[in-house]
Amino acid sequence: MTAYDDLMAFQRETEALAQVAGRLGWDQETMMPRGAAEQRAEEMAAMEGVLHARRTDSRIADWLAAAVAVDDVAGAQLRLIRRSYDRATKVPATLAQEIARVTSMAQGIWAEARAKEDVPGFLPVLADVIRLRQEEGAALAQGGDVYDALLDDYEPGATAASIGAMFDRMRPRLVALRARVLGAAKQPPVLDAIFGAEGQLRLARDLATAFGYDWDRGRLDLAVHPFSSGSGDDARITTRVVEAEPFNCFYSTIHEVGHACYELGIDSDYRLSPLGAGVSMGVHESQSRIYENQLGRSRAFTGWLFGQMRERFGEFGINTADAFHGAVNRVSPGFIRTEADEVQYNLHIMMRFDLERALIAGDLAVGDLEAAWNDRFAADFGVKVERPSQGMLQDVHWSVGLFGYFPTYSLGNVYAGCLHRALRDDIPDLDAHLTRGETSPATEWLRERVQRHGGLRSPRETIAHACGFEPHEGPLLDYIEAKFAAIYDL
């Protein structure tokens, strides 16, 4: 056994334990009885303690010093282990464990506060979470920018400055487009009918199948906030059902299928190794978004979906595939990020990005967050937030400590735009397949170009390798402008 072999064997056990911890998180949001929340927090903290001890085990430094990379794959493994070790050793074990414990409890408190529209009930624990993440960020930054240190955890190489500059380039085109769309004479119809929960779930399952989800290595359950979870041979997805909002269920499902297919599509040689997981949250989101939007919300695929819905649910007041495509992509003022259309989605992210930077920097007090959210929302969207569940309580992210995570959603959209341009160039007749509900030419292209490589390259290199050009926001904006110009006759 070489030092490299020893290191990889140790790492493999750590990855297996990380999968266990992840599945505990899945259980918490899908299966766990309510009364178990407090005990679960202790269980999560104990797992976090185990993982932290392993990730900071001093033998890793010795192995890293002695290990020799015989090829590019081994080189990439060592690079990722070194990165993880460097980060883990900067955070004290007690802090890592406290973060696990508090965020586990905070999630339940958030869910209850959201159900009860109870901001004051949520603020104390949110303040704790922010304080702990500030401490962690400071430990990681070692004098550098605290927010950048947190962001780098989700998107290696990204900085608030680069994201901010990208947002500055995106904002004017999106705001201008939104104004033209909302002012257009032609407006798509609104879906206004009830679709039974069971029928929605059945179609959601069929959509997952249509996008190539491997049911032998996954499952679909209900959750308050849809998510995907797990890697290797066990990547599960969740969705939610509201009887008046079937698109929510269907497109949440397709979105999570994109995430899960990324994990399931990684080369099985990388299983339970550092390379065996999506390389960053941004690249992850590029997969979920291209499945959901560029493929799932395309004119071609919605034509197929229109037929499916008519067949299964009967007439529902929308009578042509063009009108249905418009309804699926309708742009309207709305409060909820996860339900936002492609024109406005990134504007939601820009707002969260600014607010969370202010929270982490200490420029915005937790007690002022609700007012800040509502003021900013009124300014950016022209609508008054009436209930906290429409506003600052809508997302789970901050409760579980995900600061620096939101901008990766926009990066994912930008990457999806790049991938979509390259994919369309490579497969000119893609629409002929999508029209029949066949996504495999696209999903196989994505699997081959992006998914199977896992963590082999950096996030930006991963996209550049797949597309043949450096990623930038241009293709996404071009795509959005063309798509909505067609729908709204601009």
Place this chain on the structure above:
Amino acid sequence: MTAYDDLMAFQRETEALAQVAGRLGWDQETMMPRGAAEQRAEEMAAMEGVLHARRTDSRIADWLAAAVAVDDVAGAQLRLIRRSYDRATKVPATLAQEIARVTSMAQGIWAEARAKEDVPGFLPVLADVIRLRQEEGAALAQGGDVYDALLDDYEPGATAASIGAMFDRMRPRLVALRARVLGAAKQPPVLDAIFGAEGQLRLARDLATAFGYDWDRGRLDLAVHPFSSGSGDDARITTRVVEAEPFNCFYSTIHEVGHACYELGIDSDYRLSPLGAGVSMGVHESQSRIYENQLGRSRAFTGWLFGQMRERFGEFGINTADAFHGAVNRVSPGFIRTEADEVQYNLHIMMRFDLERALIAGDLAVGDLEAAWNDRFAADFGVKVERPSQGMLQDVHWSVGLFGYFPTYSLGNVYAGCLHRALRDDIPDLDAHLTRGETSPATEWLRERVQRHGGLRSPRETIAHACGFEPHEGPLLDYIEAKFAAIYDL
């Protein structure tokens, strides 16, 4: 912090991790996608490695040497930790990890073999499991009896000799009773109707509620082989549904509720400590069995259940509560232990007890097990086994390495007999409550006398403390003889 405090804090984290490992087992049998089995085996092995390292951590010896018990509770905690440490340090880490890995895989292989009636497909992994458990037993026994060492894990203080002697005293009375019952002129009716799966599950949930199951700290799912899982504030149960066999679903559910209520009923001060779990499998089974049999299959409670079934499912061919009570308790030749009546159940155990002792002693080769099972079944039950799923493939236990476990079922029955005698003495009007579907006088008595104490006393002391007399098989046999004499007009 004293040495005792340090030890208990360390132990608490270990117990939390053990809960995580247990929940992984629950997931495997209820939720896990099939294709994840191999990866799951690695995850289980990694968890087992972590737990084994903690249970053999040399600091435990130091803490135990320095710790002072300030009261009986602390004394009991130290006694249990010492016992666990002594046992854990005798088993090499690699062996413990290999057992976890192989048994995790073997369970899937067993399930598939059972579905396909494929004994040869199961034997290789069974041979591995037996070999590994023999090695473990030898390491534990240190020259003593290997089977006793395994048995002691589930039932501290029990030996094959004491169990064998008890079975020798039980067998003649049970065999004689069976002969009289099967030859009786009066025979209860057979339930012969179809009961919809959804309706069964709804009633199963209501039965769990009737027996005091705390839904806020548990949940009910489907599994091939019903089981309960978890401790503290998260004790989950499973059941199965066969449309022609509603009693299977209902009484499996009540049985598992008994197990779960034991865990949930333990004093919350003991949560995530050695005292915070059922003291032995035998005492555990006493709770599940008294819920299921002495309470659930009593004339009084079945009267209430009869009304419920008529109300929910309409007429089903049995028209009086007496006849229904007879149908619930009907004695007939049958292959499946979990479906066996109270007269024959322990005869199933006696057979497994002898076979598994022979397997562990090396007196019976795995390749000869099917023939040995079928011969013994024909001798003891007078019926020829026609399919392995009726025979040696019916139970999950051996596939997951549970050798020495089966006799604890009979011990549980014996303990339940003792508790029932004491309970009836204390609550003379119990039947008046059971007739209305109210079990709380009995379940509260059990909670107070047995459940809340967790691991405070040894298994036999636990029962003796609750009953006021030393446990023996007499009360169980007296109860069974009286009950079936009444049903069969003997």
